[in-house]
Amino acid sequence: MARTGSTGRVRTAVAVLALLPLTLGACGGGSGGGGGGSANAASDTLRVLDYYNSDPNATLWNTAIEECGTEVGMKIDRESVPGDTLIQKVLQQSSSRTLPDVLMLDNPDVQQIAASGALAPLDDLGIDSSGVAEGVLKASTYEGKLYGLQPVTNTIALFYNKTVLDAAGVTPPTTWDELKTAAATLTVGDQYGFAMSNVNTYEGTWQFLPFMWSNGGDEKDINTPETAAALQLIKDLLDSGSLSQSSVNWSQADVADQFTAGNAAMMVNGPWNFGTLDAVEGLEYGIVPIPAPTAGGTVVSPFGGEAWTVPNTGDQEKQKKAAELVQCLNNDENEVTISLGTGTVPTKPELAGQVTSQNPNLQTFADQVPDLRARTGELGPEWPDAATKIYTAVQNALVGGMTPQDALAQAQNG
Template identity: 70%
Template sequence: MARRGTVRAGIAALALLPLALGACGGGSGGGTASGDPNTLRVLDYHNDEPNKTVWQGLLDDCGTEVGVSVERESVPGETLISKVLQQSSSRTLPDVLMLDNPDLQQIAATGALAPLGEYGASTEGYAQGVVDASTYEGELYGLQPVTNTIALFYNEEVFQAAGLQPPTTWDELKTTAQALTQGDQYGIAFSAMNSFEGTWQFLPFMWSNGGDERDIATPESEQALQLWVDLVSSGSASKSVVTWGQADVADQFKAGNAAMMVNGPWNFGSLAENPDLKYGIVPIPAPTAGGTVVSPFGGETWTVPRTGDEDKQAKAAEFVQCLNSDENMVAAAVGTNTVPTKPALTEQAVSQVPALASFAEQVPDLRSRTGELGEEWPDAATRIYTAVQNALVGGMSAADALRQAQDG
């Protein structure tokens, strides 16, 4: 899923540290704390269930396959980059580092990661957007086994009572949301907050209409933003969308305060807390009938830091490739409500978790947030959510909000 936009300063500071650890020599002079050639240190932020347990099992299995013991450290997501900073400074980087995929190119730009192509890693069969996100200046630095994205959740009982079908176009979305807005129930909920979560939720609307992050002051992006403005100004969506994160949106939908929501599969567990809630999931509506919906993909990529110990780096690369085996991709997807990054494997996951179907069908067209701008993506993401905020609560027209954000 989309992470909070709090890592930019940390990554900038990382670039100032001495990261050419490959010149430090091997063995105990490298970046590992123990120097034990038969132990790999792993750092990730999967500390919530079911992710914590599922990934522990996969890490242990790959440790056995590769012939190493695994020392795992899981930290809260918002502290991962600061942890990497500390470890880089003390030359104790882990042997295997998991990163949120939009962060990879900025970390790779510092020289902290080893190119996986040097160890024979292959991207055959992966969705192209996934490969793009893990590639920096033509070199592959990470492998991502599973992904997620967002779709449109709808309350089946509410729709049935109203005699409506889930919308497939923007016009249908507006009329359906208006028809289902009554009493304490809004037609739709989404996150338009001033953070990367707000940008993440807006991207399917902007991209599917031909908008582009290199220049957001275009008619295509304006039309997408106007759609959100219309939903809020008509009362079909709460004005509070500008402060809601995706977890808040899920809470509103779970409580029956919204007939539809834009959100992702990481909410399955939360929604299950209301046993009376019956919902369906469809792709986010396209601008016009038959249009292709282009959404961003989330999820984490696994990398090999430059620790100065070439033998352990090779072992770590083998370990990362194990995590990305077909079997482990499917196991991770089923266990964590995600989708394999190889489209050919999606049916295996969907057959076991049918609710993933609407997310899985988007995988071939999913787009990398860093695919065009690379390490400059955070600047564009900030411009996007700033424009959304200015249009929804700042009193600016969609066109003016986008132009000011682009020029600012």
């Protein structure tokens, strides 16, 4: 799933991590330097830290990590922690100079942790990132250096209830006007035509981004006609009754629950819901891109998923081996295997066919990979400020009685 709520914790961690680079740099260098994350591990062992602690991710990644360890000639000491504790764990390990040799990070967090000096540039360690989508690489690049390599990703699209749309004679919408018309037609009784999360967290921002970006809006300045038009679309859907007022409190999981319960005919959501949807007897659903502003327009969506990094432990020989492990985790075979096992798609577009041929439901998500945009691509470590402004403006327009223009102006300049 896209972990969209961790950025606030990262900002706090980075504020402290910024004080540590000199300490990290003094841990020693070269073979046998004995510094950082390798201090308490044998020279033939790589310590790995991630938050894949539930299946299918836990088992799939453990297998991949162990097999890659064998390939690079190293034993593995893996630790998996709850997702909301990972950054605090990194902070503690940085302070005590016990960073792991390989660290998994949510992709929007990579630039902020790299800015602290806690990560080693992968470019300097011989990592080959060829074939990976440009937007994905941009998320893990800081000041011209690549700090993370991400094998699989996810994004969001428009899910629709095939039975409901067929009965109403509605074709899945491809433009904003078609979305408004379809949503109105499909709003009957207790059933809303459309559902999405507009909650006042980074999750709400994540869901709004495809509408904003596809219309030419930009996070550097949200007080623009392009972003106002995107917000007006959502407000029109809500004001017309096609979108529930409760959407301002719904998480993406809540939206999926509304869809599976038959309370929404269409929803914006991601492939991490396949298990939930497929468990509902009789539910037939389809997936298409989120509607574009006009016919033929390009839909630009954000992407989720995690990148693998090499902490700056000071032990150069260990860091080289850690980089080899990261390279292995991102090989073609692992990308395809992990994608199929977790409902994600490869970050190398050329591998998409190997996945979608076996799971057609992933086609819409795979098609978006070449155009996916990094949330931190333009603002880097300053992205959290923009994300907060965006969800604040959405809330003020939908429930605060403000026009989209006024809500965006206040959020941008407030």
